[in-house]
Amino acid sequence: MRLTSLAAAAALAVVSVSTSLSGQRPDSQIDARSLQLLEQGRNLKAAGNLDGATDVLETAVTVDPRNRAAFVLLAEVADARGLPGKAIRLYREALLLDPNDLKALRGQGEALVQRGAVARAKDNLAKIKTLCKSDCADATALAAQIAKGPPAPVTTAQVDTKGQTKQ
Numbered sequence: 001m002r003l004t005s006l007a008a009a010a011a012l013a014v015v016s017v018s019t020s021l022s023g024q025r026p027d028s029q030i031d032a033r034s035l036q037l038l039e040q041g042r043n044l045k046a047a048g049n050l051d052g053a054t055d056v057l058e059t060a061v062t063v064d065p066r067n068r069a070a071f072v073l074l075a076e077v078a079d080a081r082g083l084p085g086k087a088i089r090l091y092r093e094a095l096l097l098d099p100n101d102l103k104a105l106r107g108q109g110e111a112l113v114q115r116g117a118v119a120r121a122k123d124n125l126a127k128i129k130t131l132c133k134s135d136c137a138d139a140t141a142l143a144a145q146i147a148k149g150p151p152a153p154v155t156t157a158q159v160d161t162k163g164q165t166k167q
Contacts, residue, residue, distance in 0.1 A: 034064035038073065045077055053077050061093075068097040072104050079107065084114040102130055108136040109145070116150040 039061035044053035052079050060070040075090035091108035094101055109124035125146060126140045 006074045028069050031064035034067045037063065038067060041070065041073055041077075045073065045080075050077050050081055054081075066097060068094045068101065068104075071089045071097070072101070072107065075104070075107055075111070076128055079114075084111040085092055087111040088115065097164065102128055102131060102136070103136045105131075106142045109142045112146050113148075118146060118150065121146050 016133055027159065037056050041053045041057040044050075044056060044102060054074065057074040057077065058072050060067055061074065071090050071094035075087040078084075081086040088111045091104045091111065094104040095108065096151060098104070105124045105128050109121040109128075112118070112121040112124065121142065125139060125142045128136070128142060132139055
């Protein structure tokens with residue numbers, strides 16, 4: 001009697017686990033709606049509508065958070081808008097999905113240089129060089145960006161207590 005109830009419990013556990021696993025999509029299969037939104041985002045970015053592209057791409061990653069290409073394109077849009085900090089975070093999201101994504105490593109490295117984190121950008125360059133067995137465009141572009149260095153700081157006018165502008 002004890003053996004029968006134990007066998008029934010084990011069978012029930014196996015059935016419940018197998019049905020939950022069979023209902024899940026494999027990691028390599030991205031939701032078709034997310035891919036369609038990604039294409040719309042590409043078109044909007046190409047047309048110069050960065051705000052529209054951002055909205056559509058954010059929807060794409062909401063529909064399927066495994067859409068690495070949407071994270072990369074969203075990071076490129078953030079970089080084009082002059083937001084390297086946001087771009088770095090978005091490239092990191094893409095790299096969490098695939099740590100060997102050359103485009104994301106290069107983009108993150110370039111954004112790091114813009115923020116002045118040249119040492120971290122060199123780490124990205126080293127990883128790109130280990131992934132590329134020979135010279136590749138991503139390594140060359142990132143090396144050039146590192147050699148160029150971070151942009152010069154922007155000076156702004158300051159107002160003293162008497163209301164006069166100083167330079």
